[in-house]
Amino acid sequence: xxxxxxxxxxxxxxxxxxxxxxxxxxxYEVENISQGSSFLEMxxxxxxxxxxxxxxxxxxDHDCREGICGMCSLYVNGRAHGPDRDITTxxxxxxxxxxxxxxxxxxxxxxxxxxxxxxxxxxxxxxxIQQAGGFVSVNTGGVPDGNAIPISKVDADEAMDAAACIxxxxxxxxxxxxxxxxxxxxxxxxxAKLPQGKVEGARRAKAMVAKMDELGFGGCTNTGACELxxxxxxxxxxxxxxNREYLVAKLAx
Amino acid sequence: MSTIDNKIPAGPLAEKWSKxxxxxxxxxPANKRKLDVIVVGTGLAGASAAASLSELGYNVHAFCYQDxxxxxxxxxxxxxxxxxxxxxxxNDSVYRLFYDTxxxxxxxxxxxxxxxxAEVSPxxxxxxxxxxxxxxxxxxxxxxNRSFGGVLxxxxxxxxxxxxxxxxxxxxxxxxxxxxxxxxxxYTRHEMLDVVVKEGKARGIIARDMVxxxxxxxxxxxxxxxxxxxxxxxxxxxxxxGCNGSAxxxxxxKGAWFGNPCFVQIHPTCIPVHGDQQSKLTLMSESxxxxxxxxxxxxxxxxxKLQKGLIKANDIPEEDRDFYLERRYxxxxxxVPRDVASRAAKERCDAGYGVNNTGLAVYLDFxxxxxxxxxxxxEARYGNLFQMYEKITDVDPYTxxxxxxxxxxxxxxxxxxxxxxxxxxPGLYAIGEANFSDxxxxxxxxxALMQGLADGYFVLPYTIGDYLANEIMTPKIDTKAPEFDxxxxxxxxxxxxxxxxxxxxxxxxxxxxxxxxxxxxxxxSRNEAGLIKAIAMMKELKKEFWSNVRIPGxxxxxxxxxxxxxxxxxxxxxxxxxxxxxxxxxxxxxGHFREESVSxxxxxxxxxxxxxxxxxxxxxxxxxxxxxxxxxxxxxxxxLSQRSYK
Ligand code: SF4
Ligand code: FES
Numbered sequence: 001x002x003x004x005x006x007x008x009x010x011x012x013x014x015x016x017x018x019x020x021x022x023x024x025x026x027x028y029e030v031e032n033i034s035q036g037s038s039f040l041e042m043x044x045x046x047x048x049x050x051x052x053x054x055x056x057x058x059x060x061d062h063d064c065r066e067g068i069c070g071m072c073s074l075y076v077n078g079r080a081h082g083p084d085r086d087i088t089t090x091x092x093x094x095x096x097x098x099x100x101x102x103x104x105x106x107x108x109x110x111x112x113x114x115x116x117x118x119x120x121x122x123x124x125x126x127x128x129i130q131q132a133g134g135f136v137s138v139n140t141g142g143v144p145d146g147n148a149i150p151i152s153k154v155d156a157d158e159a160m161d162a163a164a165c166i167x168x169x170x171x172x173x174x175x176x177x178x179x180x181x182x183x184x185x186x187x188x189x190x191x192a193k194l195p196q197g198k199v200e201g202a203r204r205a206k207a208m209v210a211k212m213d214e215l216g217f218g219g220c221t222n223t224g225a226c227e228l229x230x231x232x233x234x235x236x237x238x239x240x241x242x243n244r245e246y247l248v249a250k251l252a253x
Numbered sequence: 254m255s256t257i258d259n260k261i262p263a264g265p266l267a268e269k270w271s272k273x274x275x276x277x278x279x280x281x282p283a284n285k286r287k288l289d290v291i292v293v294g295t296g297l298a299g300a301s302a303a304a305s306l307s308e309l310g311y312n313v314h315a316f317c318y319q320d321x322x323x324x325x326x327x328x329x330x331x332x333x334x335x336x337x338x339x340x341x342x343x344n345d346s347v348y349r350l351f352y353d354t355x356x357x358x359x360x361x362x363x364x365x366x367x368x369x370x371a372e373v374s375p376x377x378x379x380x381x382x383x384x385x386x387x388x389x390x391x392x393x394x395x396x397x398n399r400s401f402g403g404v405l406x407x408x409x410x411x412x413x414x415x416x417x418x419x420x421x422x423x424x425x426x427x428x429x430x431x432x433x434x435x436x437x438x439x440y441t442r443h444e445m446l447d448v449v450v451k452e453g454k455a456r457g458i459i460a461r462d463m464v465x466x467x468x469x470x471x472x473x474x475x476x477x478x479x480x481x482x483x484x485x486x487x488x489x490x491x492x493x494x495g496c497n498g499s500a501x502x503x504x505x506x507k508g509a510w511f512g513n514p515c516f517v518q519i520h521p522t523c524i525p526v527h528g529d530q531q532s533k534l535t536l537m538s539e540s541x542x543x544x545x546x547x548x549x550x551x552x553x554x555x556x557x558k559l560q561k562g563l564i565k566a567n568d569i570p571e572e573d574r575d576f577y578l579e580r581r582y583x584x585x586x587x588x589v590p591r592d593v594a595s596r597a598a599k600e601r602c603d604a605g606y607g608v609n610n611t612g613l614a615v616y617l618d619f620x621x622x623x624x625x626x627x628x629x630x631x632e633a634r635y636g637n638l639f640q641m642y643e644k645i646t647d648v649d650p651y652t653x654x655x656x657x658x659x660x661x662x663x664x665x666x667x668x669x670x671x672x673x674x675x676x677x678x679p680g681l682y683a684i685g686e687a688n689f690s691d692x693x694x695x696x697x698x699x700x701a702l703m704q705g706l707a708d709g710y711f712v713l714p715y716t717i718g719d720y721l722a723n724e725i726m727t728p729k730i731d732t733k734a735p736e737f738d739x740x741x742x743x744x745x746x747x748x749x750x751x752x753x754x755x756x757x758x759x760x761x762x763x764x765x766x767x768x769x770x771x772x773x774x775x776x777x778s779r780n781e782a783g784l785i786k787a788i789a790m791m792k793e794l795k796k797e798f799w800s801n802v803r804i805p806g807x808x809x810x811x812x813x814x815x816x817x818x819x820x821x822x823x824x825x826x827x828x829x830x831x832x833x834x835x836x837x838x839x840x841x842x843x844g845h846f847r848e849e850s851v852s853x854x855x856x857x858x859x860x861x862x863x864x865x866x867x868x869x870x871x872x873x874x875x876x877x878x879x880x881x882x883x884x885x886x887x888x889x890x891x892x893l894s895q896r897s898y899k
Contacts, residue, residue: 003527034530036528037527037528037531040532041530041532045530051759051805051814052757052759052803057806057814061320063326063493063494063495064324064494065493065532066329066533066535066536068328069319069328069493070321070323070324084644091641091644093645093647116811117810120811122320123320127321127429127441130429131429131432135426136383136384136426137430138383139305140304140305140380141376141380141710143382144379144383145379146379146381146396147395147396149382153394157387159385159387160387160389160412160419164415167323194385194387196383196384196385
């Protein structure tokens with residue numbers, strides 16, 4: 001698996017100094033990138049060059065660089081998290097790119113995610129949705145033994161499938177309506193599958209959906225684009241479950 | 254005997270915690286509302302503490318540098334969390350978990366702290382289940398367990414390969430509930446840059462808003478530091494890019510002691526370094542050693558051919574494979590503790606048996622378990638890890654063995670705390686990886702999550718009351734006090750100074766240099782000459798940094814280079830202290846291996862007569878050398894012996 005080196009690539013990046021700035025694309029050349037390097041390592045090298053040239057490096061969000069924290073959030077060549085399936089931007093490798101290629105990098109674009117600087121966006125709206133109902137209302141202490149309630153393996157596994165969401169926002173960025181349904185559905189569905197979460201299932205579904213609408217995310221028209229770009233392959237079947245939960249909650253009103 | 258008061262209660266080990274809880278003070282609900290607590294960091298320890306303290310009624314102010322508390326690096330823990338539930342009926346118990354942890358830590362942790370950790374561990378599992386954490390289950394619907402290194406029972410609970418994520422999301426959901434209720438005020442994209450000490454007590458912090466660049470003051474009756482470890486001193490580690498020891502370092506510079514700085518964990522199963530463009534290393538969970546077998550070729554010529562890329566792993570016949578862990582440690586085999594497994598891999602590679610082009614890799618092979626259990630079972634157990642490995646390396650681990658090599662992973666050392674998790678500065682607490690207290694010289698797998706949540710859910714919420722009960726008459730902390738002026742001035746002064754250097758080299762240049770010095774001389778194997786040399790090199794590097802670093806951009810805008818510069822400036826100083834501590838401790842224990850202290854068969858050799866203590870370093874100013882205090886470790890229940898996993 002000897003990785004070859006790309007002699008030269010071009011990187012066309014969205015630059016925007018602040019939320020008020022109107023922003024524009026700029027193109028940079030980057031040389032000698034090993035295909036074994038990650039995409040973000042390529043950006044590190046570009047930034048190193050920019051700093052040495054006395055220019056402002058490109059600001060982008062990242063932290064764990066192993067696909068789990070959900071911080072990285074780049075729109076690469078027209079796709080959320082770039083041209084590969086089931087990965088985050090930090091897991092994207094330069095093997096996916098060719099010699100001499102121009103790579104276009106943009107921030108997540110959605111009304112509910114305003115740009116802070118360059119490729120960094122503000123995802124506080126996701127926090128607010130979780131605060132509206134993404135929890136089981138128990139305090140620390142005084143809970144029953146962990147084995148007191150048996151949960152079927154199938155349900156536990158399905159709950160885990162939904163719980164794998166990393167809160168990156170790729171679903172919103174990729175959706176033409178900027179809908180956050182997949183993100184909301186993942187949390188609602190995780191709890192709906194577990195007896196602990198069922199108790200306040202109706203209230204949760206209503207509260208989270210209401211908050212999502214209030215914050216300016218668009219409605220879901222079932223295009224399925226989110227599922228394709230979700231790095232954790234969260235299935236849109238969870239959206240169906242959210243809709244059922246929501247309907248039941250509304251009927252009970 | 255040392256005169257350090259660690260506040261460990263008298264009495265039999267098993268009764269200490271309950272007696273202590275009965276004796277410490279409790280704050281009334283009406284008074285809790287008047288008390289402010291700052292929690293810095295929102296990983297397992299910080300998020301669980303912030304949520305629990307708010308539930309009790311305190312006003313909590315929580316801080317994290319990420320855009321959401323859910324992104325703290327606890328999220329990346331893969332394998333699992335230990336608890337003495339004995340659900341498997343394999344004779345596990347609180348005592349056995351306590352014993353394994355003390356032994357695994359090579360007898361350099363406090364008995365009382367570790368016993369308490371084992372004692373509260375079952376409560377953690379109950380709590381997480383109640384929160385809706387989707388732990389793995391058996392077909393009968395009950396919780397499933399797996400084994401981890403350094404133990405002979407099955408006590409690790411897990412949620413696929415994402416246990417840290419699920420536990421953190423549990424704590425995060427509890428935190429969110431409190432944020433919604435108004436009990437916690439959450440500050441994201443804020444970085445703590447100093448702790449404010451007034452009349453000897455911690456009274457607040459100075460933090461920079463990472464979006465606007467504004468430097469702000471926050472006051473509180475107590476400050477809790479839950480900011481994780483300092484592994485990134487090595488540049489390359491399994492830590493997240495933003496992980497840093499700076500908050501702890503600021504506390505140290507304000508007088509809090511630093512405990513056992515030289516104890517860092519090198520994890521045996523990470524993806525090897527691919528080249529000099531690399532920015533971080535990726536861990537492959539220890540749980541893989543349950544089913545994977547570590548090997549290198551028996552014959553040097555085979556190793557050389559592998560290094561040149563002339564043959565592949567599968568070309569080497571069975572009889573020519575050296576399963577070196579099974580050979581050296583027949584009773585624990587591939588499940589020896591991390592420090593032992595790391596050194597064994599290094600030993601084979603140093604001897605020339607490495608299997609990749611750099612010669613710094615060994616195999617972790619699943620062929621045997623796939624033959625035994627079938628691909629389906631292995632996929633169910635480790636599917637996401639295998640996928641992650643393939644994405645990074647472009648190699649399919651179902652058909653070719655993984656290549657792995659040790660990497661820096663965790664810091665056992667950290668801020669010194671007493672039994673109440675309070676540092677020697679009254680009102681300043683350190684919890685989770687940020688403190689030194691529970692893992693001795695080596696942490697066992699699946700114990701970091703246990704400790705973070707034990708501290709945050711079940712220890713700190715009790716012990717902090719003992720201190721705050723005496724603070725009920727203290728009014729809201731006035732952030733206009735001269736101590737805040739001074740701290741803020743120092744912080745802005747330093748930021749300005751960094752900015753004004755306008756040198757030639759970016760921050761990473763210095764960070765990488767630091768990393769090389771640390772890995773070469775303060776890494777897996779240490780000796781006197783190397784440590785002395787490293788200290789001199791780092792002192793030189795510090796000068797170079799402060800005269801030649803270049804920070805672009807603006808002060809009052811998003812500026813990752815400025816953030817990194819502050820952290821790397823601290824990391825260089827931390828590296829020096831780590832080397833000084835390693836130099837003082839002329840024994841091999843756990844992750845700390847001194848070449849001068851080796852047994853006849855090449856194993857690490859402790860020196861209990863001289864080194865059965867916690868080293869507590871006290872800062873004495875920029876120009877002076879730090880002073881070493883020693884807290885004697887007293888073992889009343891366990892007899893010290895050389896660890897053996899043979
Ligand atoms: S559902 Fe998928 S794409 Fe959306 S936030 Fe979660 S992980 Fe990201
Ligand atoms: S940086 Fe954490 S998921 Fe990409």
